[in-house]
Amino acid sequence: MTPSRTPMQQVQASLARRRRKQITLQVLGIGAISAAILMLGLLLTTLTLSGRHALTQTHLTVQVFIDPAEIRADRLPRGGFDDVVTAAIAALIPGADLSNREGRREVSAISSNGAQFLLRDLVVANPALIGQTIALRFPVSDPYDQLFKGLIDRATPEANRRLNDAQIARFDALVAAGAVSTPLNWGLLFNADSRFPELAGLRGALMGSFWALLTCFVIAFPLGIGAAIWLEEFAPRNRISDLIEVNINNLAAVPSVVFGLLALAVFIGWFGLPRSAPFVGGLTLALMTLPTIIIATRAALKAVPPSIREAALGLGASRQQVVFGHVLPLAMPGILTGTIIGLAQALGETAPLLLIGMNAFLTSAATSPFDASTALPTQIFLWADSPERGFVSRTSAAILVLLTFLIVMNALAIALRKRFERKW
């Protein structure tokens, strides 16, 4: 300190340095946020670019003559549905040759394998259709879907292309006949899984995730709140409660795959619960969500001002009345927020579900928590692993569906918080 400078001069001298620090801090902060937004934008853009192809599905509409020679009412549900559909497609392609096996296969390969089952279900439901001609709309098979969406480049040498010139010419004939359309792909949400990408949907995964989350909520919410209330409001402060507290915090940090191994050993191995069942998945996720809910609830209970407790105690309320009449209602917004964030985490959890077998290939959706099922993240895992090209865009679309649910849940958490937040 030089005595020649007055304190005011020293303050002035330090101003520039302080301003510089302030600006550096702001620049760093803005930079960090920008980087985060950029990454998020990149993720969403790539997912959308890839996933948008799965939002529509190329369909073929043809007039099908339900030939009584092929389909007999007394033999339903058996019948030559495949041949009938093939004939209907061939009718739109000039020069289509159905006389030999090779030619028939070329034409029938344009339609999805599901087309014949679509027709079969219609006829079984209404056998009076036999002998009539009806308009039938069905998905085309994956390569033609790719072709119509421009994902197969016609300029590629024929040998390296998934469809040869003759196949493309046949499809172009169908396009020229006005039989091809691309409606919204509701099947993505409402179909169960399938080996054929044009038929595969998320219904099984959505139902599985729904049952698993429901189980998780029903178990983890009351248990978590109960444990938190006891620890926060009633437990004596001693070594045992300290030990419990430390272990709950540790539990929150345990890798999820360990919970999966635990569930495999205990729920499936010892208790003999069914494999691949959302109920077991829910139990496993509940184990993982419990610490989150307990920690969030304890924080929310702690945040209730002591003056409210004192007021109620001073009036002669018992501790139970204080907790359930005053503290818990005031802590509810925080508890709900914590719970929903815990459930959102559980929704995206993959590893423990893989270990209990919720990644089985299943073509029907679970109707109860005890049916075998996949869940959204494991379905994404399955699809990402599938060789068919159509699953590439479907994987991205499934991720977008999962992200949508996560965003909705987080928005719900914010809305609940705003709705129930009260001043004191």
Add this chain to the structure above:
Amino acid sequence: MNPTKISACNVNVFYGASQAIKDVSLELADKSVTAFIGPSGCGKSTFLRCLNRMNDTIDICRVTGDIRLDGQDINAASVDPVQLRAQVGMVFQKPNPFPKSIYDNVAYGPRIHGLTQNRTELDEIVESSLRAAALWDEVKDRLRQPGTGLSGGQQQRLCIARAIATRPEVILMDEPCSALDPIATAQIDDLIHQMAQDFCVIIVTHSMSQARRVSDRTAYFHMGNMVEYGETEQIFINPREKLTETYVSGRIG
């Protein structure tokens, strides 16, 4: 002096290893106002909180000695603090209405203690309590609005109404006016005077003028000891102890 309501004998309070109250003995008269005065940290609030066992809620706090309400030992194992607190109401330093309606704030005590049989009786208790707290005229048209929306002085009177509504015999007030302006304080002072007709009122205060205005008897606390206890006039005009004199004359504290 009116008959004794509460008698304390050799009361000691410890927070962990440190002693907050040292061997305090005094008798508190019914239907009168007793003020506890003294510098911050002297133990007056701690002693007040012994009288309705609010110190039970602090884990490290330990109370010894004998405190009797109408001759009954309040620390006896047979006494449920819930019942004691219904008998000995409390008003706190900071107004702390529940985040509920004005009506529900006052009705809370009667509801949890099951004091009323029906809605009409409850309405009556709420009205009479709000009247006794001189708040009725100001809030009678907005009983359904949140108690937290009132002004500070109104909130504190609401808390007094809430305490009165459980029909206690003793009302403890822990610096009830420290967060209020002089006008609100004057209203509470009037109220305390009124309350002394029905209750044994004990008030902790930092304001010597308030102690002088409202109380019949005053106890002076210093460093956990009760230095002097007597008629308010005598304490302020003619204190026996040197410590009391320096405090009430404004030279310390």
